[in-house]
Structure formats: structure tokens, C-alpha cells
Amino acid sequence: MGSNPFHPLPLGFVFRSRSKEEKAASTDKVSLTDSTQPRDPQAPKGRPTPKRSESQTQRRSVANTSMTRKDASKRQRDERRVQMDKQRQALAGRGNERDLPARDRGPVRKYARDYVDARFNVAEFFLPLAVVILVLSVVQVPALQNIALLLWLVVIVLILVDSFWNVFRLRKQLAERFPGESTKGAVAYALMRSLQMRRLRLPKPLVKRGERP
Template sequence: MFRSRSKEAQSPATEPVEDLTPQRDPQAPKGRPTPKRREAQAQRRSISKPPADRKEAAKRAREARRADMARQRQALATGDERYLPLRDRGQPRRFARDFIDSKWHVAEFFLPIAVLILILSIVPSVQAKNISLVLWMGVIAMIVVDSVLTARRLKKALRERFPDENLRGVTMYAIMRTLQMRRMRLPKPQIARGESPRR
């Protein structure tokens, strides 16, 4: 009897303990991910999964290329070294770009002068044709002289600032930049004319 009563006395005490255990309400937001988080997790899982077929793989490759090109265009405008094309990366090349952009060069006016020479050459006048020929030869001579002097000064500055760096091709890279008008240069100039080049 005592045994049965003790069991009966204990049973109602244990039942409320089971009822007091926290139950998750399926409609309650607490403890459950929000729809935005669920969507983000599903998106991450879909990205981490390998592509299901060749069409999906091609789509992902196109999206990756598009993102890379967008970062590269931004880098060409801002000079961000992380996403620049390989030919533009490195401290020596950045210094060479600044060295060129900080000065005036004859070669950057080659395109408008060439248009003027073309106009003079089609004018039905012997004097105009002679002027265009002299102007053409004079511009070419000035470009050559300016390029030689610029290359010598740039090589000296590069050797002083980057004695342990591989400087192969940097001088030609800079000279080719002088042939472009300032507003058309890529990467965009990050320095004003007259400023000292950054290291």
C-alpha cells in the first residue's frame, strides 16, 4: 500500500515537470531563421554546390567573368592594384605611370597634329602640302628626342628607387603611355601635372 501510494504521490509531481519543458511554437519567430536568412543560406548552398550540368557551369563562368571585368574597369579608373591587369601591376609600373603623367610630352599631341597634317595634305595647294610635310617631319623628330630624354630620366629614377626590382619592360611601357592623350590613358592618371611621382 505504501509503495502504491508513493508511486501515486510521485506521479503528479513528475507530470508538471514534463509539461513545463519549453515547447517551440511553430508559428513563433523566436528560435527560427527569418525568410531572408533562409534565402541567403539557400543561395550559399547553391553556390557551393558543383554545377548540375554544362549549362549551369557556363552560366557561372559568365557571371564570374562579368564580375572580374567590372572590378578591372573600376581598378583602371581608381588605380586599385589588386584588380589591375597584369601588365599594369607593380610599384615600378605605378611609378612609371606617375612619372609620365606628371609632365607634358610631345607624343600625347600626336593625334590632333596628325589630323591637322592630313587636312593640309588634301588642300589643293603646293604650299599647304609643303607645310604638312615639314610639320610631319618636325613632329616625328620632336617625339623621338622627347622619348629618348624621357626614357633616360625614367631609367635613372627607377634604378634609384627600385634597385632590387625587375625593371624589364617598364621603360617601354611608360613610353607607350606618352603616345596616348592624357584623358584616354588607362589606368587613369592619379597625379596632376607638376606633382612628384609617388613611390
């Protein structure tokens, strides 16, 4: 028989040839990618290295963001400083009443302060009297010690009587001047103020003793 020029090639030879071609093509693609765009060591795996212009833009945006945050923080500090200065001026009686702390704002609290500041309160003299009584009790003289004990009792009774009278009068005045409005906490606020010496009260007194609030 004569030789057949169209004799088919073995299957193994065909598959080996295709696999070699695919490997060569993939190797060429990898080499082209590596040569044209090398990966940055700090870039995440599987992602191309950003261009230099993009990196500079990102760094510039980060810098601008940090400066903006810094400016905002400085602005907040300045505003807080201005607000505290306004509050000090208001407490000293030289500023606007709306800059007072929340516990001192409002017409009800202002009237409670004026009511206390316009009269003599026994409780405001407690600290000076306490010093005098303490000195008398230290002296080793029985008569003076007895006087000190008696003074303690008299001062405590006077403070209690005066405080009850203030509570009664102030509640009545608040009900007449502010009908339908909430006066919660105003009486306790006034009592705490009456325990302080006049020159140490904050906000500073705005009425004179004996003056009608």
C-alpha cells in the same frame, strides 16, 4: 543356360540417357532464368536487367550530377562577371589596384604611369597634329603643302628627342627608386602610354601635370 537378371545394359544406351538428362537440366535452368528475370532489351548481353529501384537511383544520380555541373558553370560565369567589373573599376581609377590586369600591376608599373602622366609628352599630341598636317597637305596650295611637309619633319624630330629623354630619365629614376628589383618592360610600357592622349589612357591618370610622381 538360364537368363542372367543382372545383365549389363549397352554402353550406347547409358550415354544417350545421360546426354538427354543433361540437356533437360540445362533447358530447365534457362527457362527458370528467363521466367524469373527477363532481360531488358537495352541491357548488355549476358547481364541481368537492373531492378527498377536501382534504375531510378541511377537516373536520379545522373540528374543531380548534371545539375551540379550546371550550377558550377553558372557560378564560374558569375565570378568572372564580378572580376571583370572590379577590373573596369580599377582601370577607371575607382577600384583596387590589385584588380588591374597583370601588365598594369605592381609599384614599378605604377611609377612608370605616374611619370608619364605628370608631364607633357610630345607624342600624345601626334594624332591632333597629324590631322592638321593632313588637311594642309590636301589643300592645293604649294606654300601650305610645304608647311605641312615641314611640320611632319618637326613633329617626328620632337617625338624622337622627347622619347629618348623620357627613356634616359625614367631608367635613372627606376634604378634609384627600385634598387635590386626587376624593372624589365617598364620603359617600353611608359613609352606606349606616352603615345596615347591623356583622356584615353587606361588606367586613368592619378597625378596632375607637373606633380612629382
